[in-house]
Amino acid sequence: MKKAERKKLAEKIAVEIGEVKRLIAVREEAAKLLSSEGSGRRFSLREMIKTKSANEGELRAAKVRINKLERALKKIDAPDFGICFICEQTIPVARLMEMPETTRCIKCEDE
Numbered sequence: 001m002k003k004a005e006r007k008k009l010a011e012k013i014a015v016e017i018g019e020v021k022r023l024i025a026v027r028e029e030a031a032k033l034l035s036s037e038g039s040g041r042r043f044s045l046r047e048m049i050k051t052k053s054a055n056e057g058e059l060r061a062a063k064v065r066i067n068k069l070e071r072a073l074k075k076i077d078a079p080d081f082g083i084c085f086i087c088e089q090t091i092p093v094a095r096l097m098e099m100p101e102t103t104r105c106i107k108c109e110d111e
Contacts, residue, residue: 068101
């Protein structure tokens with residue numbers, strides 16, 4: 001991967017980290033509101049459980065993604081960055097731009 005591509009990818013990762021952090025803040029606030037008794041609107045028990053469960057799932061997924069993005073950002077200048085950890089082939093830059101946290105090429109991901 002060329003230096004300019006790494007720089008562009010690092011900028012993209014930084015932006016995505018900011019977006020995911022904002023999403024986490026929103027989800028954490030929603031969790032607080034769902035937990036509080038005086039949330040204004042009365043939910044049925046079924047609605048509350050479903051909404052709370054979906055919110056918790058999205059929050060967990062966002063935390064996992066931010067960890068992966070931060071790991072990718074720290075590793076971006078390493079010689080093995082952008083190399084599939086399974087087949088050791090170069091991961092296309094286009095794939096890294098779409099999924100900067102990926103550590104596998106499409107072929108290995110599909111298998």
